[in-house]
Amino acid sequence: MSARKLWSAAAVALGIGGLAVATGLMWRPAIGAIERPAAFDPAQVARGAVVVTAGDCAVCHTRPGGKYLAGGLPLVTPFGTLYSTNITPDATTGIGTWSLKAFKRAMRDGVSRDGHFLYPAFPYKHYRLLSEEDLADAYAYLMSGPPVYEPATPNRMKFPMNIRPLVSGWNLLFLHSAPFAPTAEQSQPWNRGRYLVEGAGHCGGCHTPLNFLGAEKDSLALSGGVVDGWQAPSLLGLASREKPWSEAQLVDYLQAKVADSHGTPAGPMRPVSQELARLPQTDVEAIAHYLLSLPAGAARPSAGGVSTALPAQSARLGQDLFQGACAGCHGAAAPMRAIDSRPALTATSAVLAAEPRNFIKTVLEGIAPMPGEPGPAMPPFAASLNDQQLAALAQFIRHQASPDQPWLDVDATVRALRQETP
Structure with missing residues (x-):
């Protein structure tokens, strides 16, 4: 056989091999449907409720006004809009025909029962850290709920x-x-x-910056990100900041209370x-305990650094707006301050953040x-404050809190965020 024919044969063989490898990577077999199990041990279902709650499943899989875990919530990504799926045990539109094996494959590998790939907006990268027991318990809880x-x-x-196969x-x-391994x-x-x-909490999904393919930058884990136009702040160095967090404050914050x-x-x-x-209270305390142990990351450039007096007209407008729209709840003598122990507005994390977002x-x-x-x-003010008023209010309150670190580009930020507000 001539050298030319040998090279041609080798090229064909490599092409066939490459196609076979690509097909193997982009295809997964279906896992057979089952009849929904009749019942589970109540203790296992109760444990599963804790796993599902820790995983924030209802946050993404329940749309406003929709049935619990029936999906339909739009998730806007740089690559398009996804809609969360129905994870109730309905046999036709939910996971009622999924076996535990199929459920585990979805949670760990991002592959549905029928073999199609799930988009990584579903945080299977984190859920694959869950133990066998927790996955089985979560399955028991979901399969025991009402089908929708x-x-x-x-x-x-x-x-x-x-093109879903590209997710491979x-x-x-x-x-x-x-797999998760405890630190001895x-x-x-x-x-x-x-x-x-x-694992279940998948905090890095929001609090870690993403690369151009939508994957978390692991080297910058928990150093902050942007979600739906909001700044998900860094979770590093919470205990060593200029205004440090205590464990009690962080527990309150994590439980949707007002953190002193x-x-x-x-x-x-x-x-x-x-x-x-x-x-369980002990789980929230454990989350706070772990987060407060994390060291500070690399310092980021300050947004300001030069003490700047606000223009008189802007300062007057901002002060008037604060008195008219904010002081009733956030002023020094506001009764709401005493009712729920809310801090002064100038002391909140949003006002002390490096960006006004x-x-x-x-x-x-x-x-x-x-x-x-x-x-x-708190009521929304999108319809009652125009861009100029909102910028003046932001600059005024920031100046009260950090006069030596004024926010930059407030006007541009207001315009950009206004476009994103429903």
């Missing part, structure tokens, strides 16, 4: 991410989470807290904290009350 018939809303993903390449690059030299609460933060000297959760963190409030988002969108849930509420 709720067909899936079609996703609206951009090309090429609308994402998994190949980024799905390397090892640390305490049981510390290990429990780390397990909840890195720090404020209360808003934005995407609000429903998460309301779920955490349903966890969270303060502006809170004023625009407010903090919605949740029936039966703890914590204060």
Whole structure:
């Protein structure tokens, strides 16, 4: 055989081999359907409720006004809009025909029962840290709930991410989470807290910056990110900041209460904290204990640093707006301050943050009350304050809190966030 034919044969063989490898990576077999188990041990179901609550499953899988865990919540990503799925035990539109084996594969590998790949907005990278027992308990809880018939809303993903098999390449690059292993030299609460933060709680999904493919930058884990226009702050060095957190303050914050000297959760963190409030107290304390042990990350550039007097007109406008719209709840003599022990507005984390994003988002969108849930509420001001007023209010309150570190580009931030506000 000539050399040319040998090279041609080798090229064909390599092409066939490469196609076989690619097909193997992008295809997963279906796992057979089952009849929904008739019943589970009540103690296992109760344990599963804790796992599902720690995983914030209801936050993503329950749309406003929808049935519990029936899906349909839109999740906006840089690659398009996803809609959460129905995880009730309905046999047609939910997971009622899934076996425990199929459930575990979805939770750890991001593959549905029928073999299609799940998008990594579903945090299976974190859920693969869960123990066999916790996965079995979560399955028992979900399969014991009431089935809800709720067909899936079609996703609206951009090309090429609308081609699901390509997710296999994402998994190949980024799905390397090892099973959770306790750290021997640390305490049981510390290990429990780390397990909840890195596993079920998947805190890194919001509090870690993402790369251009939407994967977490592991080298910057928990150093902060942006979610739905809100700044998810760094969780590093909480105990060593200029205004440090205590364990009691962080526990209150995680339970949607007003944390003394720090404020209360808003934005995407609000429903998460309301779920955490349903966890055993010891679990919330373990999360706080672990987070407070994390050392500070590399210092980021300051947003200001030069003491600047506000222009007189802007200062007057900001002060007038504060007196008219804010002082009734946030002023020094406001009765609400005494009722729920809320700190002065200038002491809250949103006002002391390096960027104005969270303060502006809170004023625009407010903090919605949740029936039966703890914590204060705040009305939205998107319709009552124009861009100039909102910028003046932000600059005035920031100047009261940190006159030597004024926020930069407040006007541009207001305009950008206004576009994102419903």
